[in-house]
Structure formats: C-alpha cells, structure tokens
Amino acid sequence: MSEGAQYIALSHCWGTLPEKQREKSRTTTSNEKEWRTKGFLVEDLTRTFQDAISVTRKLGQRYLWIDSLCIIQGKDGDWATEATKMEAVFKNAYCTIAATSAKDSTEGFLNRLEEKGSQYVMVPESSHGKVYVYTSIDEDFDGDVIQGVLNKRAWVLQERALSRRTIHFTKSQTYFECGGGIRCEMLTHMQNANLSFQSDPEFPRSMRYRYVVAQIQLFQSLFTNYSTFGITDHTDRPVAIESLAKALAKALDTVVYYRIFKCFLHRSLMWQPAQNASLEKIDYKDNRMRPSWSWMVYHGQIQYLQLEFGEVEWDHSVQFMDDKPSDSGTSSESHGYVLEARVRRLRDCKINSEGVILDNEANEVGLVHFDTQLGNFLPEVACAIMGREARDDSDDDDVQRKYYVLFLAEGAMQLGRGTFTRVGMGSIQQRFLLFSDQDDTARIY
Numbered sequence: 001m002s003e004g005a006q007y008i009a010l011s012h013c014w015g016t017l018p019e020k021q022r023e024k025s026r027t028t029t030s031n032e033k034e035w036r037t038k039g040f041l042v043e044d045l046t047r048t049f050q051d052a053i054s055v056t057r058k059l060g061q062r063y064l065w066i067d068s069l070c071i072i073q074g075k076d077g078d079w080a081t082e083a084t085k086m087e088a089v090f091k092n093a094y095c096t097i098a099a100t101s102a103k104d105s106t107e108g109f110l111n112r113l114e115e116k117g118s119q120y121v122m123v124p125e126s127s128h129g130k131v132y133v134y135t136s137i138d139e140d141f142d143g144d145v146i147q148g149v150l151n152k153r154a155w156v157l158q159e160r161a162l163s164r165r166t167i168h169f170t171k172s173q174t175y176f177e178c179g180g181g182i183r184c185e186m187l188t189h190m191q192n193a194n195l196s197f198q199s200d201p202e203f204p205r206s207m208r209y210r211y212v213v214a215q216i217q218l219f220q221s222l223f224t225n226y227s228t229f230g231i232t233d234h235t236d237r238p239v240a241i242e243s244l245a246k247a248l249a250k251a252l253d254t255v256v257y258y259r260i261f262k263c264f265l266h267r268s269l270m271w272q273p274a275q276n277a278s279l280e281k282i283d284y285k286d287n288r289m290r291p292s293w294s295w296m297v298y299h300g301q302i303q304y305l306q307l308e309f310g311e312v313e314w315d316h317s318v319q320f321m322d323d324k325p326s327d328s329g330t331s332s333e334s335h336g337y338v339l340e341a342r343v344r345r346l347r348d349c350k351i352n353s354e355g356v357i358l359d360n361e362a363n364e365v366g367l368v369h370f371d372t373q374l375g376n377f378l379p380e381v382a383c384a385i386m387g388r389e390a391r392d393d394s395d396d397d398d399v400q401r402k403y404y405v406l407f408l409a410e411g412a413m414q415l416g417r418g419t420f421t422r423v424g425m426g427s428i429q430q431r432f433l434l435f436s437d438q439d440d441t442a443r444i445y
Helices: 019-022 032-038 047-060 079-093 139-146 156-162 194-197 205-207 210-224 241-251 265-269
Strands: 008-010 095-098 119-123 129-132 168-171 174-178 181-184 271-273 302-304 312-314 319-322 335-348 347-349 358-359 364-370 381-389 402-411 416-429 441-444
Touching: 008 047, 008 079, 008 156, 047 095, 079 156, 079 241, 095 156, 139 174, 156 210, 156 241, 181 335, 181 358, 205 241, 210 241, 210 265, 265 312, 265 381, 271 416, 302 312, 416 441
Parallel strands: 008 095, 095 168
Antiparallel strands: 119 129, 168 174, 174 181, 271 302, 312 381, 319 335, 335 381, 335 441, 347 358, 358 364, 364 416, 381 402, 402 416
16 A cells, blocks of 8 residues: 555454454464465455445545454464554544444444335435435434444444544444534434544544643543443453553643543542442553553443542642662563652541441541452551642631542552552541651652
8 A cells, every 4th residue: 555545444343253254354474474465355254344345445445454454463463563553543544434233243234124214215306416305314323323332342432533534334324423523324414512522533632722621521531431341351451542542642742651641640540440330450461560550450440530620639749750660670661650649647547348437436537449349358558648628728627628549558569668559549537647747758559
C-alpha cells in the first residue's frame, strides 16, 4: 500500500472458534510468508471478512485493514508492538466498518433477514432522485449498536472513539456515524449528547477546548464504561485502551501512566469497586511490578468518587515520581512511576469487616472501600492524604473535617518497611489521623 493511500478498517468480534476456523481468520508466523508471496482466495476467508471486502469494494476503496490478518498473531508475532498503534490505524482510516451484529468472524454481517415491519415503497423519480417511503420508523441505536455484542468488548471502545466515521451493521438496519451525528437506513437524523465525542472526527483533540469539568467527566465516564466490557485475556486490559489513553494525554498535554492522568491526578486516583461489584487481581505472568494505585491491576467494574468542584482542597504533596531504585540489580523500567504523598497513621479507631471506621464509642467516623474482598483479614492500614473537605475560614471545627484518602498497607509485595501499597480508598475525620510536626511524604508502589 502506497504512503497516503486511503483504507477501510474493520472492527469485529474475534469470538471463540475451533482451531481450523481460527487459521482462516489470522496471520501467524507459519502462514505469513505464504500469504504474502502467494496470496489467498477471498472465499477461503471467514464470512465476516468476506462481507468486509464486499463493503470495501462498494465504497470504492482498494485497501482493507483487519487486525487479525494485518498483525502477526501467536508466539513470535508482532502483536505486542502493533497493538499499541491502534490510534493511528483507526484515526487515519477513511471509514471503519463495524460488524456489530456478528459474535465472531464466521457469522458475517450482510446476511440480515428483512422483517415485516421494514416494508417501504420506493418512488423511482423525484427532484431528489429515488425516495423511500416507510410504513414505520423503527430506529433503536441504543439497542442495535450500544447494547450490541460488538460494543460490549473492551477492545472496541477505542476503535469506535478514534474512528472519524463508522458504518454499524446491525441485525435490524445499518447506521452511519460521523461528526454530523447518526443516520439510519430510514434517514432519521439522531444525536447522542452523552456519546457525542464518539461521533466527533476531531476527538480526542477537541478535548482541549472543553471545560475542565467536562474533561474530567469524560475520562471518568470512558474508563468506567470500559471496566464493564468483556475481554478474553485479562492481562490485555491495559493494552486494549492504551492507544485511547495516550491520545487523551496528548490532547490534554499531560502524562498518563496506567490510566492515571497527571493533570487530574487526585481525581484519577479516587476510584473504587462499583456498587455490588468485586475486583479480582489480574495474574500478570511477567515479573514487572504494576502500581497498586491503578485500577489496571484488577479485573472488574469500577466507579469514581463523585465530588463537586470546590468541595475538596486537594493536597499538593501528591505527585508522580520517577522510580530510581537504589538496588542496581532492579530495572527502573519494572516500576516506571511511583506515587508520593503524605502518609499518616490512624489513631483511636478501628475498621470493621464492612469497611466502616468506628471510634471508641462505636460511632461512624469514616469509610473504607477496599479494592478487593478481604474476608475476615483486615490489615493494619495507613492513609495517603489526597485532600480534605473545603470549609469557610469561619468554621473552627476542624477536628471533624473529612479527609479523602487512599488506604495503604505497609511492607507488602516484599518492599519492606517504610514502603506502601494501596488497598482501598475512602474518607475519615481529621481527628483520627495522627499528625506530627514533620510533614514527611512516602512512596506508594
């Protein structure tokens, strides 16, 4: 393909296929040389890929990008390198074809059955050419697309968000989504205010022109939604949204590390398990240390603590720090950034099994949202101060002021005394934090 040539990108569900069918839908080190030199027959590909080729030709385009064919899969493939380039692939595509109705690559998406309710009359000649008169207008973008099988997959969020324009092929009808909004086959024009950024061809660059409140709401909404989506290999959770996170960081002129934005550091850190949800620690097979304060360490649904602007005085000691281990045998690349914050011990209180912090008279004085279910084992915790409840200068009752904190365990992960890892998030009244004259900070891994 020549430089600057236009191409179509396919967004699709891989599905769980038998080995024989998988070989028809992916490039591997065993077939890559033969496919590149001798080519392959279109009819030998799976149905979804054949349909995508048909649509590409109808759109007058010569090139089609399909991840499982254009990226060498399996052992010794180039997936680890190419998977981080999805921003360029989907942002630069002429159009993205979304096989929204197909649960795997064998189903296809052009085999839709006409329904009785979709009857229409075609007027062959008018001042605007052919006109179609429908017996009923039946569009359901939310049900057809948002709730469709494809858009419940984690990888697809960034594909859709980064695409300039997308054609969604669903079971009931086809939708076209671009900067001008959404149109269905019946030519109904729709707008979705909550998801307008996904129809914005300038996204994520347009983020910089939004108010700060809107920027925070958008990234929190994106990550909250992403955490609900399915992913086959849990260790892919950071990778499947990496391109989108980097694109957002570039637009905001900031650093993002394990989906924590430096420019919104405090609010990025105030995540917790969603209501009635539980988080499970992901078993990464390599020896790299992942930051305990990132939700990328876990699989499961999260939510962010919702705090109004002006409601909290954020603590300025909280910051990213380059991790430069003194042990010459430890690679700094294994750590990247660590978090630095003021850490304080608790006093005159205890935490029950439900995370409620009680004083000596059993009054509730704080709350912990533990990252994982700890059962009957409750570790001794310290607090990293993120901020405190904003109050008028005239209010002298500081001892009951609420502090927003990360709850920490000391010496975990073989890091030794004086080093901390996150175990939860929550709040506590000031009088139960042990302050001293010294304002020391500690590192949180």
